Amino acid sequence: MQLLIGTLLGLLVASAAFENSITDYAPIVNIDCPDFSTTEFVREWTATNQTVNPNEQEYVDTRINTTIAAAWIDWIGDGSQIGYNASSFTGIFPKIGLAIPGGGLRAAQFGAAALSGIDARNESAKSAGTGGLLQVSSYLSGLSGGSWITGSLLFNDFPPLGDLVFGNGGNLTGWLLDLDFALPDGDDVFSEYNQYFFGSILYSIMAKANTGIDTSITDPWARMISYHFLNQTSRSNFFTNDSAHGAGQLWHNIPTIPAWQQHLTPFPILVTDSRPQSLNATTSLTLDPTVYEITPFEFASYDPDLSAGLPINASACVIGFDQAGFMMGTSASLFNQILDFAHNTLQGFDSSDSNGLLYVLSQQLSEVRTRADDVANWPNPFQQVKTSTYDDTNSTWLSLIDGASNGENIPLGPLFVRERALDVIVPLDGSADDPNNWPNGTGMLVSALRQSTLLEASHQQFPPLPQNAQAFIATGTRERATFFGCDPTQNPPEYPLVIYIPNMPPFNGDAPAANDIRPVYNNTISGFVPNTNDADPNFGKCLQCAAVDRARYKLSPTVFPPTLNRSDFCQTCFTQYCFDPENPPSLSEVPNRQQTFVDPDPTGLVDFLEENETKLIGGVVGLVVFIVLLVGGL
Numbered sequence: 026m027q028l029l030i031g032t033l034l035g036l037l038v039a040s041a042a043f044e045n046s047i048t049d050y051a052p053i054v055n056i057d058c059p060d061f062s063t064t065e066f067v068r069e070w071t072a073t074n075q076t077v078n079p080n081e082q083e084y085v086d087t088r089i090n091t092t093i094a095a096a097w098i099d100w101i102g103d104g105s106q107i108g109y110n111a112s113s114f115t116g117i118f119p120k121i122g123l124a125i126p127g128g129g130l131r132a133a134q135f136g137a138a139a140l141s142g143i144d145a146r147n148e149s150a151k152s153a154g155t156g157g158l159l160q161v162s163s164y165l166s167g168l169s170g171g172s173w174i175t176g177s178l179l180f181n182d183f184p185p186l187g188d189l190v191f192g193n194g195g196n197l198t199g200w201l202l203d204l205d206f207a208l209p210d211g212d213d214v215f216s217e218y219n220q221y222f223f224g225s226i227l228y229s230i231m232a233k234a235n236t237g238i239d240t241s242i243t244d245p246w247a248r249m250i251s252y253h254f255l256n257q258t259s260r261s262n263f264f265t266n267d268s269a270h271g272a273g274q275l276w277h278n279i280p281t282i283p284a285w286q287q288h289l290t291p292f293p294i295l296v297t298d299s300r301p302q303s304l305n306a307t308t309s310l311t312l313d314p315t316v317y318e319i320t321p322f323e324f325a326s327y328d329p330d331l332s333a334g335l336p337i338n339a340s341a342c343v344i345g346f347d348q349a350g351f352m353m354g355t356s357a358s359l360f361n362q363i364l365d366f367a368h369n370t371l372q373g374f375d376s377s378d379s380n381g382l383l384y385v386l387s388q389q390l391s392e393v394r395t396r397a398d399d400v401a402n403w404p405n406p407f408q409q410v411k412t413s414t415y416d417d418t419n420s421t422w423l424s425l426i427d428g429a430s431n432g433e434n435i436p437l438g439p440l441f442v443r444e445r446a447l448d449v450i451v452p453l454d455g456s457a458d459d460p461n462n463w464p465n466g467t468g469m470l471v472s473a474l475r476q477s478t479l480l481e482a483s484h485q486q487f488p489p490l491p492q493n494a495q496a497f498i499a500t501g502t503r504e505r506a507t508f509f510g511c512d513p514t515q516n517p518p519e520y521p522l523v524i525y526i527p528n529m530p531p532f533n534g535d536a537p538a539a540n541d542i543r544p545v546y547n548n549t550i551s552g553f554v555p556n557t558n559d560a561d562p563n564f565g566k567c568l569q570c571a572a573v574d575r576a577r578y579k580l581s582p583t584v585f586p587p588t589l590n591r592s593d594f595c596q597t598c599f600t601q602y603c604f605d606p607e608n609p610p611s612l613s614e615v616p617n618r619q620q621t622f623v624d625p626d627p628t629g630l631v632d633f634l635e636e637n638e639t640k641l642i643g644g645v646v647g648l649v650v651f652i653v654l655l656v657g658g659l
């Protein structure tokens with residue numbers, strides 16, 4: 026009760042005091058905490074007896090019964106084109122989740138391009154037969170750069186992807202990617218407009234710091250992200266204080282967005298890792314530390330050691346901590362391990378971004394120092410929860426860091442949570458694994474390993490995959506859409522079907538151009554024809570076959586093995602697209618794919634790693650040295 030009164034007062038204060046200001050970045054902290062002895066504030070479960078947040082369940086189920094039911098029919102029609110009678114699948118259509126990995130802006134752009142290839146609203150994707158998968162999906166998970174597209178889609182009311190990224194000439198201004206994240210007025214840190222910009226950012230952060238909440242480099246980063254991915258910044262207000270630039274937009278307000286209210290959007294989940302307080306790691310993590318997820322309703326972890334969640338809108342008796350930019354910034358907070366080159370965590374950071382961020386941080390730290398400058402500081406809401414297993418049970422604060430810090434670059438964990446019961450999982454794998462920035466399956470393999478070792482009780486397991494990155498390369502499965510787990514041996518199936526859509530060189534043999542949305546889109550809708558550089562005219566229907574296949578396992582009476590009643594058309598697709606561990610495909614089936622990028626920046630969008638590697642490493646080293654000096658000096 027105390028909480029409720031406090032909460033209501035807090036909300037009134039919030040809406041009265043700050044209509045629309047950059048200081049809305051400050052959370053409200055004078056909220057009475059609930060009486061923990063009588064209030065079920067933290068939701069707890071066990072690894073083998075999970076519960077999903079009831080608000081999540083309600084949203085997902087209602088969406089399945091309403092918009093998704095209609096979207097399946099819109100996508101596969103009566104099913105006759107793929108050899109089925111769609112009406113026999115009514116009520117048992119598979120539950121599907123999409124995952125967008127990390128990799129800075131490159132990953133965000135890849136995600137946008139791949140999503141537009143499966144979006145029914147894109148006419149070419151629709152006529153290719155791939156457009157529609159987005160609309161039948163129940164979940165969309167994102168981490169790091171993937172969290173930006175996820176958040177951006179929601180906070181801009183789920184527009185078509187092209188409008189989201191490039192603007193629509195109306196109320197969508199696009200991502201404004203020609204304006205650098207940290208030095209939007211060009212490389213001179215001291216230029217008039219850069220200084221205005223930094224002033225705005227610092228003003229937001231100081232408002233937060235003045236409430237007593239710890240701040241860090243994640244805060245300026247969060248504010249910079251908000252200018253591009255949220256909806257309150259345009260070219261004309263960029264260098265002004267006329268807009269709050271997303272400062273008051275909260276993750277838990279997602280349910281008020283019109284597209285959400287019509288159940289048009291998949292349920293979004295961001296992933297962030299934690300560095301346990303017992304560890305001061307500045308390198309990547311092992312698989313052990315707790316992985317958290319952020320939804321519009323909850324901050325939670327389904328890791329067996331914690332198995333708990335609490336309302337995202339009221340973390341630790343604070344309201345408004347869940348700033349949308351800060352949520353995306355947390356998931357993309359790679360700063361503690363910036364010297365670790367083994368992962369993708371440097372993408373999107375060119376030397377000017379480093380310089381700008383470094384400058385703001387120096388100003389910030391000259392005003393306020395807190396416990397840790399290089400992590401996202403979160404008050405720990407799980408103190409004294411699961412005391413015998415939870416690593417941070419005694420910690421007042423959590424050090425949250427980039428969601429890919431443990432090597433799981435694709436946010437797959439949340440989609441494999443048993444209780445969510447997904448039938449089909451679609452990694453849109455834009456990871457930059459190899460020297461040319463193509464994925465090599467590592468993200469999948471690391472998640473598969475974490476799930477088979479630490480999360481066996483709580484998560485579904487992966488279907489058979491190529492054994493290692495070399496095998497992903499040698500089988501060509503990272504250069505074409507591949508379906509994993511097509512033929513389970515049990516019913517219910519022992520693993521979900523995984524539709525792997527990697528970022529890959531253009532199927533037609535063209536040289537790849539970085540940051541170019543069109544070729545990624547083209548790849549996504551085209552599939553492959555073995556041993557050629559042709560598009561597969563049947564790929565859209567094959568994707569439909571894969572998406573719908575698990576419905577056959579729920580037919581009543583059951584037909585087992587369900588391979589018996591897979592349609593001939595779909596069986597042909599599966600022969601071409603499925604990974605059979607006994608008889609793996611070969612790299613020669615995807616000939617003439619060019620690995621090396623040319624003309625990395627044809628549209629003048631952003632500087633990227635491949636162009637700026639040396640500068641970038643210089644900038645990053647500079648930042649770290651700077652922080653060390655600063656920390657030493659204070």
Ligand SMILES: *[C@@H]1O[C@H](CO)[C@@H](O)[C@H](O)[C@H]1NC(C)=O
Nearest residue numbers: 069070071073074075076077
């Ligand atoms: C699982 O948890 C629920 C409460 O969340 C409880 O009612 C039920 O008895 C539990 N089942 C088992 C098998 O422990």
Ligand SMILES: *[C@@H]1O[C@H](CO)[C@@H](O)[C@H](O)[C@H]1NC(C)=O
Nearest residue numbers: 082083086087088089090116
């Ligand atoms: C969805 O439909 C199923 C079957 O028709 C029904 O049992 C369930 O209650 C519905 N759920 C919601 C949230 O509408």
Ligand SMILES: *[C@@H]1O[C@H](CO)[C@@H](O)[C@H](O)[C@H]1NC(C)=O
Nearest residue numbers: 103105109110111112113114
């Ligand atoms: C599809 O199945 C429904 C009943 O489930 C039936 O009414 C309909 O005639 C079938 N359509 C075809 C083309 O067989």
Ligand SMILES: *[C@@H]1O[C@H](CO)[C@@H](O)[C@H](O)[C@H]1NC(C)=O
Nearest residue numbers: 141147148149187542543546
């Ligand atoms: C479909 O999406 C692609 C890539 O975003 C875009 O280039 C194209 O214009 C879109 N087509 C339509 C009809 O919306």
Ligand SMILES: *[C@@H]1O[C@H](CO)[C@@H](O)[C@H](O)[C@H]1NC(C)=O
Nearest residue numbers: 180181196256257274281282
């Ligand atoms: C931004 O999105 C919010 C919903 O999150 C909406 O209320 C608001 O009108 C939008 N603002 C602009 C400028 O489009």
Ligand SMILES: *[C@@H]1O[C@H](CO)[C@@H](O)[C@H](O)[C@H]1NC(C)=O
Nearest residue numbers: 180181182195196197256283
């Ligand atoms: C932008 O305008 C369109 C109509 O032009 C409207 O449907 C949409 O909701 C608006 N989006 C926002 C975020 O205000």
Ligand SMILES: *[C@@H]1O[C@H](CO)[C@@H](O)[C@H](O)[C@H]1NC(C)=O
Nearest residue numbers: 221222224225228264265266
């Ligand atoms: C916004 O206000 C702050 C605080 O007064 C100031 O430092 C900053 O320069 C202003 N920004 C712009 C763009 O005018």
Ligand SMILES: *[C@@H]1O[C@H](CO)[C@@H](O)[C@H](O)[C@H]1NC(C)=O
Nearest residue numbers: 302303304305306396397656
């Ligand atoms: C972590 O760093 C802090 C501050 O730098 C230090 O006080 C603490 O002892 C370190 N902990 C470990 C386990 O190294």
Ligand SMILES: *[C@@H]1O[C@H](CO)[C@@H](O)[C@H](O)[C@H]1NC(C)=O
Nearest residue numbers: 032080277322336338339344
């Ligand atoms: C927090 O969200 C829950 C639903 O998840 C809602 O019932 C409650 O009113 C919200 N509180 C605030 C402060 O927004």
Ligand SMILES: *[C@@H]1O[C@H](CO)[C@@H](O)[C@H](O)[C@H]1NC(C)=O
Nearest residue numbers: 412413414415416417418419
């Ligand atoms: C938490 O503190 C208690 C009491 O000091 C101690 O017994 C326990 O080992 C600590 N747990 C962890 C995970 O550090």
Ligand SMILES: *[C@@H]1O[C@H](CO)[C@@H](O)[C@H](O)[C@H]1NC(C)=O
Nearest residue numbers: 367457458459465467494495
């Ligand atoms: C695969 O990617 C990882 C980074 O995720 C990299 O460390 C490894 O060297 C790559 N292996 C091959 C064979 O490309």
Ligand SMILES: *[C@@H]1O[C@H](CO)[C@@H](O)[C@H](O)[C@H]1NC(C)=O
Nearest residue numbers: 531533535543544547551560
């Ligand atoms: C897309 O693919 C078609 C072949 O299907 C090709 O003609 C076209 O040039 C491609 N466009 C781009 C931008 O890659």
